[in-house]
Amino acid sequence: MVASANEAPARPRARRIVLVCALTLLPVLLAAALWVGVRGLLARGELAQAQSVAATLQNEIVTGDETAAGVSYTRLAGHAAEAAQLTSDPVWRLAETVPVFGRNLAVVRQLAAGVDDVARQSIQPLTEVAGSVTPASLAPVDGAVNVEPLVQAQPAVAAATSALLATEQRLAGIEGAGLLPPVRDALGQVQGMAARAADSLSAVNSAVQLLPAMVGADGPRNYLVLFQNPAELRSTGGLSGALAVVHAESGRLELAQQAGATELPIFDSPVLPLPPETLALYRDRTGRYVGDVNLTPNFALSAELAREMWNRRFGVQVDGVLAIDPVALSYLLAATGPVTLPSGDVLTADNAVQLLLTGVYERYSVPLQQDAFFAAAAASVFEVVSAGRFSTGGMLAALQRAGAEHRVLLWSAHPEEQAVLSTTSLGGGLPVSDAHTTRFGVYLNDATGAKMDTFLRVQVGAAKRVCREDGRPTYAVEVTLTNTAPADAAATLPESITGDGSFGVPRGNVKTLVTVYGAPGLQNLGVARDGAVVGYHPTTDSAYPAGATYPVSSLDVELAPGQSTALSFGWLGVDEAPELVVTEITPAIHLENKKIVGNFCESAVLC
Template sequence: MPRDRCTACDITPSSSVLMDPMPESPTTDSRASRRHSRTVKRRTRRIWAWSIAGALVLIVGSFAWVGVRGFLATHELQAAMPLATSMKKHLLAQESEAAVDDGEKLAAHAAEAAALTGDPVWRVVELIPGLGPNLTVVRELAASVDDVASGAVVPLAELSSTIELNDFAPAGGRVDLQPMIDAGPSVSAAADTLAAATERVRAVAGEPVVGPLADARSELTDLLVETSATLDALDNAVELVPAMLGVDGPRNYVLLFQNNAELRSTGGIAGALALIHTDQGGFGLAQQASSQDFPRFDPPVVDLPIDTLALYGDNTARWIQDVNFTPQFPLAASIAREMWRLQFGLEADGVIATDPVMLSYLLEATGPVELPTGDVLTSENAVQLLLLEAYQRYSDPADQDAFFAAAASSVFNALASGSVEPSKLIQALITGGEEHRILIWNAREDEQSVLADTTLAGDLPDSTATAEAFGVYFNDATGSKMDNFLDVTLDAGSVTCRNDGRPNFELHVTLTNTAPGDAATSLPGYITGGGNFGTAPGNIKTTVAVYGYPGSFNLGVRSNGAEAPYHPAVEADYTLSKVTVELAPGESQKFEFGFLGNDPKRTGIDTFVTPMINPLVTGQLDIDCESALF
């Protein structure tokens, strides 16, 4: 009998295991997981540790990198700065080889400083709060010095090796214009480079930095501003002088010789005049005249702007002596030009004004000059002789005018002859320009536009990004030469007290009559005025006009602790206060002018002042919100 089939017996043990494996025990799985987790954590900790260590190394390395390079860059800049001064001395001494050597060394130091502070690591560290601004300022200072060295210093040093100062000096009544023309492109490029570098440094002027770095920034800024102004003047000169000396054809200029003993806003009355003729570099006095040669023009020679007419009256356009009541020299010069045309039939190409103090500066370059009278005019006695002794010696105005004309022509001829030291001549022109004792107006608009932003233009002052500009101008109302005895002091300052941040400005002007007590009888009538214009002999009567920049608000005038009578007015959009004061010998009076600024960023104060016999230096006025008068 067949055996029954058992289906279960068909499943072998091995098949059974494969189809239904036994699971691992819970204990075994947990241990493996923990071992894996610990491994991952150990690896993560190692990664973080190495990352942190790497970051620390990177940070420390970056700081070390920047620190070392910053130290080296500072050393390079410190080595470069004295070379600028040394090079300037060599240039003035006409030592071109030494100047070139200094220029190349300066450029090498500057380039190294710029390279040390211009790498990517440095720029990254600049992002760190607190430290960053210091690094930014160092980099900008180094880059600015490098720009100036490569774009201005080296080219000018190399230029000095081919052109000497003597090339610009007159000889035989003529100036060789070609060296000046050749120098033009290099000087212009250098001036542009210096202007750009100055703005670059000014752009980081507000960055908060450590004290020594702030001092270095300030020192470099002052140096760049001063050098930029000088180079701008040179750039303007090489552009304008050839044209004004007739490189393209003959020119004629009216020369106003301003007499500071009888003040006008731009310096003094035009007591003596001349016509300068130029052609192809040659120049000479073509004609001389005095104020006595001009009549009272009726009607006025020009229609004055309504604000100028209201402020100074129509005598500004009637009398040659009064054209510069207004401090706007371009306006005054255009009036003088028209008076010359009406009187002598020649329309000049421009007007130049100067004064006896400027003449004394020029005498430093020419040396003593003998006059037809036998007097020897020197830099030491020129002002005293021309502004005081001449009036004591000559009672007839015609004789006085002849003396002035002789002095002017003698100095002019000494300059034209070539008996002049070029470096001293340049220094005289720089000083005279800074003190506004040389003013030039050109009737040709393209040439006048070159002058427009210079001290030579004699226009109303412009404010800067950080400083408000004020003009302080004096006009004699005595009708005499008593301003020989007028002493003036000027102090200016500002304070911010308002919530809107607009600053208050104060200008304190003190006038003193230093004439002797017996001036009425001991001084000639031509000096005292003799009472002919309503002022007692010996007294000094003066108008003082203080101009605030357009947009400023006139806060009034005080004197002796009380409000003073004054004339509030506007000229060419400039807010101003005008006062009149009469002083007996020994008397003094102080006026305090107040203005409210219109820009919280402009808290500094710059002053532009009538050129007087003695240069007037503005003192610092310290005021606070409690002591402010306005």
């Protein structure tokens, strides 16, 4: 087809129009790209400055330096606001519509806005109460805690926590797949920082909301304290051989009563109805003897049983139950310094575990004498702590460490308080898995009937592999136990430590019930011991008082002095499973993390 004379110039004119438009728009596009690029670099610098100032501000808030915290907050807020402003102008928002690259800009804007929200809505309220609520201000003075600053701070801390949790959830919902590496890395850093900050502030908020009432600000309270002895292991730590009641009223703490486990009877039947799963796993003795209430790892159940036993024996219905062990006590002694006991012994951070777990049994063979020593030690330490004679920073660090290791547990008889405690590490519940982590529980109960777990070394590890063609993940939880007692333990150790063999265990041997809880939804694959498949007790248990059902594997292990054994518990998971695997473990005396290396798919219970 031949073009007419009128059509011939049309295409050149069209090309000229396109060229003119392109030449006109190109500077605009280049200017926009330069604008976005420069502002992006500036925003990155502001966020880096904000992160640096935030670390300083955190320390100033914790130490209660209100003046310095105010200055740091002003700097932080300025950097955060500037970063948000740099990434939210119309040119930036228009650039977000560019395919592929635009999504990266949108994420940068969301990160800057998130940091700005945290500064304005969470950090600012905290700086305003920094001077009135500090670890030092909460230290007892002459046996009393001044809770008024906590009461005044409750609204600000609650608002800051709520805002931070909302921001953390928004940031957690940003998907990192497909982002440029620098943006993806920045997203991961901010998400991680927000998650850690949310966890920490939630814990602080729980303490601020609960502590005033729990120390008697709204009326008198009584708490039963269980001193767990990990020389004779129980799931939550150890047999409770010594007990005490602490009375709290208007912030003042007093040691009201002490008793040994031998002063409470072994009841004819459980003092409260036991869940059928508890009966199947740990038998009715869990509900009959105070030293066995924590055979179950459900601390809420243990606490309710101990509370009822104390009430039946002494007629006092306590408001809560606290459990602590000598290892945690040694952490507290690092903050208080040495404490002299009525016996003349000096209890220190270095000797507390040895003296309370073996020394007392070597010195005294009569249970009542042992109980009297424990009571005197507890009273002496309580006197020092309640008087506030300790380093506040050291005490805070000690409590944090003990809580993280599950060596301090707390239950409240008041439902609204228990609802909060049950979500924390202090609650002593079964492990809770989430979208990021699969959690297992490894619980140890002594079956020797003695104090030989001082010589039990425990190594625990867990890992995930894909061993099947269908892609379902396989998990291995490995537990290695070693009896480190001397070869002549039967002859050289006192009967108060080795036992007299009345439970069928030769003196010097250590017998342990090992129980592993898989995450809900996992399938039990069996147990191998030293590479060979062995019999075990497969069953289930549930969170208490209500909750998910957990698959459970359990078996007894008896070791002679010097003997060691390796147990491997196998589990089959679902299709989609997080990579991170964590174990929560009975806080034994000698506990080590064990890294599983190599491909365990050839294991006897997994192949």
